Amino acid sequence: QVQLVESGGGVVQPGRSLRLSCAASGFTFSAYAIHWVRQAPGKGLEWVAVISYDGNNQYYADSVKGRFTISRDNSKNKLYLQMHSLRADDTAVYYCARDFDVYDGSGYFGKWGQGTLVTVSS
Amino acid sequence: EIVLTQSPATLSLSPGERATLSCRASQSINNYLAWYQQKPGQAPRLLIYDASNRATGIPARFSGSGSGTDFTLTISSLEPEDFALYYCQQRSNWLFGQGTRLEIK
Numbered sequence: 001q002v003q004l005v006e007s008g009g010g011v012v013q014p015g016r017s018l019r020l021s022c023a024a025s026g027f028t029f030s031a032y033a034i035h036w037v038r039q040a041p042g043k044g045l046e047w048v049a050v051i052s053y054d055g056n057n058q059y060y061a062d063s064v065k066g067r068f069t070i071s072r073d074n075s076k077n078k079l080y081l082q083m084h085s086l087r088a089d090d091t092a093v094y095y096c097a098r099d100f101d102v103y104d105g106s107g108y109f110g111k112w113g114q115g116t117l118v119t120v121s122s
Numbered sequence: 123e124i125v126l127t128q129s130p131a132t133l134s135l136s137p138g139e140r141a142t143l144s145c146r147a148s149q150s151i152n153n154y155l156a157w158y159q160q161k162p163g164q165a166p167r168l169l170i171y172d173a174s175n176r177a178t179g180i181p182a183r184f185s186g187s188g189s190g191t192d193f194t195l196t197i198s199s200l201e202p203e204d205f206a207l208y209y210c211q212q213r214s215n216w217l218f219g220q221g222t223r224l225e226i227k
Binding site for chain 1: 154168217
């Protein structure tokens, strides 16, 4: 079955960096765009970034542009989110989510991981 | 930037009742809207895509309607497991509405 498993979360000081990973299984990873979506404690869902199925295109929310980088390794079925210059308002559960449809995708989030918590605090 | 506004923020109903959740877009998004359900401590789950299509495995009591700027998620007869958070999302810039909390009255 389709599985997305995030890892790499933890407590980090403001201004530091952290890299999240998402391991995929149960589907053809290289055929799907993958997103990062986050949720601050007690708050709603916020889309963060997306990478195309082939890794050639990436888009970011304004709140993270210039600080976060999304990437993927299709040979390893893995997605990454490199986060720099972390701020307190980056504190959230970070989910990786597979697009609903293959290749160019649908823009909807068909499958989700269980999330990894990032806490930015001194 | 297209903004989605959900109403009400909280909806209090009893099992067996009909629930109607609203999502309004700041400009036309055709039918490019999805609905998600999120239960405490869980990841969201896709319920409806392209405004009215149920995702695989979603019960028939869930239905979506609307196009342009006004959209509705209807749960025809609430089951105990339906009390949760619901989010709408549009695919143009992947943004979500702020959510509606469906709670037991």
